[in-house]
Every structure is written in C-alpha cells, then in structure tokens.
Amino acid sequence: MNKPVKLTEHQRLVFDALEQAKSPQSAYALLDAVSDQGIKAPVQIYRALDKLVAAGMVHKVESLNAFIACHDRHERHWAAFTICEACGAVGEVVLTDPEALEALGSDVEGFEVHSAQVELRGLCAACSAAAAS
Ligand SMILES: [Zn+2]
Ligand SMILES: [Zn+2]
Numbered sequence: 001m002n003k004p005v006k007l008t009e010h011q012r013l014v015f016d017a018l019e020q021a022k023s024p025q026s027a028y029a030l031l032d033a034v035s036d037q038g039i040k041a042p043v044q045i046y047r048a049l050d051k052l053v054a055a056g057m058v059h060k061v062e063s064l065n066a067f068i069a070c071h072d073r074h075e076r077h078w079a080a081f082t083i084c085e086a087c088g089a090v091g092e093v094v095l096t097d098p099e100a101l102e103a104l105g106s107d108v109e110g111f112e113v114h115s116a117q118v119e120l121r122g123l124c125a126a127c128s129a130a131a132a133s
Contacts, residue, residue, distance in 0.1 A: 014048040024066035080118035086127040
C-alpha cells in the first residue's frame, strides 16, 4: 500500500477511526470516536473528511450520508457499494469498467461527467441465509 498523501494529525485520527469501524460512519459518530483525542468540533471532522475523500482514501456513501474507508488501493477512483437493506452492511466493489459509467453521461449531449457512485441494494450473505432459514 503506497501512501502518497501526507496526513495531518486530525486526518490520521479520523482515517484510523474509519478503518477500525469497518462500516459507514456519520461525521457525528466519528466525532464521538475521536473526541477524546483532541478533536472537539464537527468542522474539524468535516475538514479532515474533505481531504481524505479528495485523496481517495475515504468514500462518502451518498444515500447513507456516511463515510467509509476505501477498501481498495488508496488511489482516487469511482466507487461502487453493496448496501444490505436488512442489516445495513456496506461492501465496496471495484468498478471494473468506469468508462461505461462515464459513457452513460456522455450520451446526454454536452454533459460532462465529474463523478459517479453506484449503490447496489439487496441482502448480504448473512441476511439472505437468515431469511432462507
Ligand atoms: Zn475505494
Ligand atoms: Zn445484511
């Protein structure tokens, strides 16, 4: 894992908290997690998250308004997620063909695509096993 991004103390704390959580966290949940380590204000969390998202180390899961540490190499990329409708578990999947998404936008005359996020909703393995039993 290469680390091209030099993180500030706050960014490192927020990223570590997200990696340990292994599930999407709201900014306020993150604030709770790091509040005993010197981060007291939501704006400090948002500033750190902005930088981490820009660096591609963290994704915002738009529909959940929550943040998750990138499970892939730490390289800026378009993200896709599986979201379990029963337990809320979120998995990151690698978009093998991001150009196909970009092409969707290019079909609209004059439209320039800047970002995209794919959210696949359904049941995770554990929940579909539980539903079947
Ligand atoms: Zn990612
Ligand atoms: Zn589930």
